[in-house]
Amino acid sequence: MRGMVEPQAKSEKRVVVVGVGLIGGSVAAAVRHRLPDCQVVGIGRCEQRLQAAADAGLLTGWATDVTSEMLSGRCVVVVCLPVHLIATHVRRIAEKASDDVLITDAGSVKAVICDAVNEHEAASRLFVGAHPIAGGEQGGFEHADADLFHDKVCVVVAGDATSARKPLVHRTRHFWQHLGCRIVDMTADEHDRVLALTSHLPHLMAAVTTTVAGTDNLSLTGSGFRDATRIAAGDAELWTAIMAGNRASVIAAIGRAEETLADYRKALEQQNDERLLELLATAAECRRKLSS
Amino acid sequence: MRGMVEPQAKSEKRVVVVGVGLIGGSVAAAVRHRLPDCQVVGIGRCEQRLQAAADAGLLTGWATDVTSEMLSGRCVVVVCLPVHLIATHVRRIAEKASDDVLITDAGSVKAVICDAVNEHEAASRLFVGAHPIAGGEQGGFEHADADLFHDKVCVVVAGDATSARKPLVHRTRHFWQHLGCRIVDMTADEHDRVLALTSHLPHLMAAVTTTVAGTDNLSLTGSGFRDATRIAAGDAELWTAIMAGNRASVIAAIGRAEETLADYRKALEQQNDERLLELLATAAECRRKLSS
Numbered sequence: 001m002r003g004m005v006e007p008q009a010k011s012e013k014r015v016v017v018v019g020v021g022l023i024g025g026s027v028a029a030a031v032r033h034r035l036p037d038c039q040v041v042g043i044g045r046c047e048q049r050l051q052a053a054a055d056a057g058l059l060t061g062w063a064t065d066v067t068s069e070m071l072s073g074r075c076v077v078v079v080c081l082p083v084h085l086i087a088t089h090v091r092r093i094a095e096k097a098s099d100d101v102l103i104t105d106a107g108s109v110k111a112v113i114c115d116a117v118n119e120h121e122a123a124s125r126l127f128v129g130a131h132p133i134a135g136g137e138q139g140g141f142e143h144a145d146a147d148l149f150h151d152k153v154c155v156v157v158a159g160d161a162t163s164a165r166k167p168l169v170h171r172t173r174h175f176w177q178h179l180g181c182r183i184v185d186m187t188a189d190e191h192d193r194v195l196a197l198t199s200h201l202p203h204l205m206a207a208v209t210t211t212v213a214g215t216d217n218l219s220l221t222g223s224g225f226r227d228a229t230r231i232a233a234g235d236a237e238l239w240t241a242i243m244a245g246n247r248a249s250v251i252a253a254i255g256r257a258e259e260t261l262a263d264y265r266k267a268l269e270q271q272n273d274e275r276l277l278e279l280l281a282t283a284a285e286c287r288r289k290l291s292s
Numbered sequence: 293m294r295g296m297v298e299p300q301a302k303s304e305k306r307v308v309v310v311g312v313g314l315i316g317g318s319v320a321a322a323v324r325h326r327l328p329d330c331q332v333v334g335i336g337r338c339e340q341r342l343q344a345a346a347d348a349g350l351l352t353g354w355a356t357d358v359t360s361e362m363l364s365g366r367c368v369v370v371v372c373l374p375v376h377l378i379a380t381h382v383r384r385i386a387e388k389a390s391d392d393v394l395i396t397d398a399g400s401v402k403a404v405i406c407d408a409v410n411e412h413e414a415a416s417r418l419f420v421g422a423h424p425i426a427g428g429e430q431g432g433f434e435h436a437d438a439d440l441f442h443d444k445v446c447v448v449v450a451g452d453a454t455s456a457r458k459p460l461v462h463r464t465r466h467f468w469q470h471l472g473c474r475i476v477d478m479t480a481d482e483h484d485r486v487l488a489l490t491s492h493l494p495h496l497m498a499a500v501t502t503t504v505a506g507t508d509n510l511s512l513t514g515s516g517f518r519d520a521t522r523i524a525a526g527d528a529e530l531w532t533a534i535m536a537g538n539r540a541s542v543i544a545a546i547g548r549a550e551e552t553l554a555d556y557r558k559a560l561e562q563q564n565d566e567r568l569l570e571l572l573a574t575a576a577e578c579r580r581k582l583s584s
Contacts, residue, residue: 133512133513133514134514134515135514135515135516137584152514153511153512153514155512184511184512194509194512195512197504197505197506197509198505198509198510198512198513198514198517199513199514199516199517201501201504201505202501202505202516202517202520202521203516204553204556205497205498205500205501205520205553206497206520206575206579207556207571207572207575207576208497208549208552208553208556208575209493209494209497209549210575210578210579211552211571211574211575211578212489212493212545212548212549212552213489213490213493213494213578214489214578215578215581217486217489217490218490218581218582219445219476220425220445220447220476220486220487220490221425221490221491221582222425222426222427222444222445222490222491223426223427224427224491224494224495224522224523225490225491225494226582226583226584227519227520227522227523228494228497228498228519228520228521228522228523229494229520229579229582230516230519230520230579230584231516231519231520232575232576232578232579233576233579233580233584234576235576236569236572236573236575236576237569239572240565240568240569240572243556243560243568243572244560244563244565244568247560247563250560251557251560251561253504254553254556254557254560255557256504257500257501257504257553258550258553258554258557260500260503260504261496261497261500261546261549261550261553262550264496264499264500264546265543265546265547265550268535268536268539268542268543268546269543271536271539273532273536276532276535276536277528277529277532279499279503280499280528280531280532280535281528282503283498283499283500283502283503283524283528284499284524284525284526284527284528286502286503286505286506286507286524287498287502287521287522287524287525288525289507289510290510290513290517290518290521291518292429292518292522292525
């Protein structure tokens with residue numbers, strides 16, 4: 001299987017990265033590093049930033065918009081924009097793309113994107129949603145890292161892969177594999193439900209912890225606080241779009257957090273230290289199943 | 293000032309570490325490293341563990357209980373036990389100690405300890421509470437680190453330092469300074485109120501985040517989740533004692549977290565993305581005031 005499919009990914013001649021920030025820049029860096037014969041074209045709004053990314057060795061070319069010429073022949077378009085912009089761009093790109101173009105994305109939510117893309121005939125034919133679970137608090141291609149995706153899980157939304165769609169789904173898996181990812185197939189809804197628990201709620205909890213501690217007390221924080229709240233420094237606009245794009249699951253996750261936090265409060269109020277120990281031991285046991 | 297006081301700390305001839313776990317072991321390691329002429333006596337329950345700590349170079353001697361002989365002449369006793377055991381041990385130690393013994397501790401709560409110690413005449417005369425804000429999820433002297441306290445804040449509870457008590461408070465400050473700490477003077481109540489926000493609540497929030505995510509979804513977590521929940525792996529018994537030892541402040545901190553989390557839920561439910569952005573931006577701005 002592996003021998004059969006590797007040449008596929010290696011045969012990509014051009015990767016178009018739409019949005020050259022931390023994720024887009026890292027996709028570009030990884031492609032440059034791992035598929036050295038492949039063109040990497042960056043698409044963005046700001047010419048100076050794009051030229052700087054090219055000067056940094058991330059891009060072999062750039063433009064402020066995709067063109068039909070750029071999207072003719074075999075190429076992969078990776079849309080690395082804030083989640084609320086992805087579907088619109090996928091649809092626009094699909095309208096200009098030839099039939100052997102694959103469009104994928106790196107958005108942290110999947111259902112709203114896949115649903116909006118699927119309403120559009122050309123886009124639904126060329127698009128396979130993905131989410132490499134990798135990132136950082138600091139945006140911008142300056143923090144791009146060719147190894148950002150190394151050994152990270154990438155969720156691929158295969159959908160009900162009809163035989164016509166199967167090669168495209170395979171191609172998507174192998175593209176992300178070539179950047180270093182381990183592939184996990186999920187439906188968009190399943191992805192969003194799980195990521196609400198493993199990423200979106202943790203972000204909110206870190207934000208709440210930070211806000212409640214306040215700036216006056218930062219000198220009395222240790223490494224535990226720094227670790228626990230690091231993600232809260234992430235770009236607020238990007239995260240607003242992510243939360244809004246996964247509203248129902250995030251609200252449900254908050255509800256579960258509220259219940260669990262209330263369990264702790266009640267145990268403390270009732271001086272039920274046995275229950276408090278039980279709650280903390282359950283969490284510690286769960287956390288120890290994960291590497292530090 | 294510095295020239296006047298350094299010889300004081302350097303003139304300590306013996307440090308008795310009661311409880312040779314991560315913190316006690318690190319106190320021992322730091323003393324061995326920074327005050328090489330000083331004896332370091334470890335006190336613990338398990339002879340094999342104490343001998344192993346001595347074999348590891350942390351201790352120059354050990355015993356399963358303190359003795360009057362050990363506590364005669366100038367020495368510092370550092371009580372590094374779980375917080376609910378500290379006051380009792382301080383009182384027992386004070387009964388055996390000569391007048392030039394300093395007793396300090398490393399407990400994460402201060403008011404319950406200082407109050408209990410102050411009810412005891414001999415103990416209140418010899419004890420100055422402290423809290424070096426340093427630690428780790430993994431207990432045991434095997435994880436001891438001579439540099440654990442390097443550049444970390446150590447809160448010293450000077451109390452209403454009467455002229456008779458001042459030398460003892462000075463000596464405490466300089467002892468912890470010699471282990472690498474930066475000293476911050478606070479009252480016990482102020483310490484507990486602030487640490488509820490900067491340490492105890494963050495631990496609970498990380499525990500809640502971990503529990504809500506559950507073990508089934510760990511493969512879909514990234515580095516953000518790992519960082520945000522790392523502290524939740526800490527010893528549940530130690531943390532139960534800490535929360536119970538700072539009950540009122542922790543309950544108040546949970547209340548504030550519940551309110552803030554509800555703000556996020558309401559913003560999401562009301563589709564008020566402007567408010568959501570405002571909340572996330574406030575948290576991000578606050579967190580960015582702290583180094584990563």
